[in-house]
Amino acid sequence: MFRTAAALAIAAAALTGCAPEPQLSISDAWVRLAAVDGRPAAGYFTVNGGPAAATLVSVRTDLALRTELHESMAAAGGGMTMDAIDQVPVPARGEVRFAPGGKHAMLFGVNPQVKPGTSLTLTFTFADSTRIQHKARVIAAGDQAPSVD
Template identity: 55%
Template sequence: MRRQMAGVLAVTMAASLAGCVKPDPLSMTNAWVRLPAVPGRPAAGYFTLHGGKTPQTVVAANSDVSLRAEMHESAAGAGGTATMRPLTSVALPANSDVVFAPGGRHVMLFDVNRAVKPGDRVTLTATLANGARISARATVIAPGAPAPQF
């Protein structure tokens, strides 16, 4: 009888402690897509990634409305000219945020479905080196429209 009670107590304590464990906060928020000013040119995707308990590496990003996507980074070049370079990966430190925003990191969305219009919601997804994926619904805005305020 004592062994049974000890077993029940152990299982109860384990279940109680499991309820106290916080889930990994790895997530994507504030996602949005700006359509191109010239039809047929790439759209741009933006979002914030929130790192979880362990460092991760983002190795790709994509959307459900484009045939191809690439991570890029814009920066000021020599003489004040703007430059843009493709990124093969982006570090996502533990318990930190990484922002993809105009003028910095972003996702170029090539061959966006022509049916996508401002006000639509599309999915943006970041793929991690371990194969995990983080997605969020993104608001689509018109070319030249102000960025959404989150």
Template identity: 55%
Template sequence: MRILGLLLVLLLGISGCSARQFYIDHGYVRLAAAPGRPAVAYFTLHGGSTDTTLVAVHSEFSLRTELHQSMTSGGMAAMKPLDQVALPAGGKVAFKPGGMHVMLFGLNPVIKPGKTMTLQFTFADGNRYDYEALVIAPGDPAPKF
């Protein structure tokens, strides 16, 4: 009976130590309202068991992408490019309207509302993750997740 109790404690201890899994959710791409303007990608990153740093987001349907931060200074709205974004272990970083986002320049016109497009996330440690983001029209409300 004592051995059975020790095994139970050991198994409970192992299940309590499981590593947090990194994942991406709530992702979508809003198409530009005017031809030639960039589309914008939004999503939420959920950190795994270790700190990491996002260094790029790419799409095969875009000629160029940039990480950006929106801000207001002196009553004026502005954006600045970001070289990287830290994602703490177990943390959450939201890319959302009015905050951080990804600009997608030169988007291929085959991308239409209602479809999905793959976004590839690259981290400083070399890890890459693909995410299928819903594509929405310029005036459509953000998807409800």
């Protein structure tokens, strides 16, 4: 009995050591369309760090004329302010969430064919030239944000 339990413990430890290294990836991507025609849409997502630190430098889609990374933050007078950001560090094995009220991608000149309930492909580019494509769910301005884990 003891030998069986010891063998199982050793096998479990060996399998844990063989688990694949987490890879740089994107999850929970969605885009909220603007409430007013001509205004930018906002993209939200999570960047999941891989075995080494990375730096996100851009997010693009073929369905918008221009995309910029931005960050919202509390202003001195109690309101909110938003600034463009050139890059976002992603820690190894960490995560960076782009969420309402914080970091987000602004999508300017979104193609009018993009409608709630569809999806669009975002291309994420990192400083080392790594590119990841990920589909983002599209929701209307007034829709509730999708739940994320």
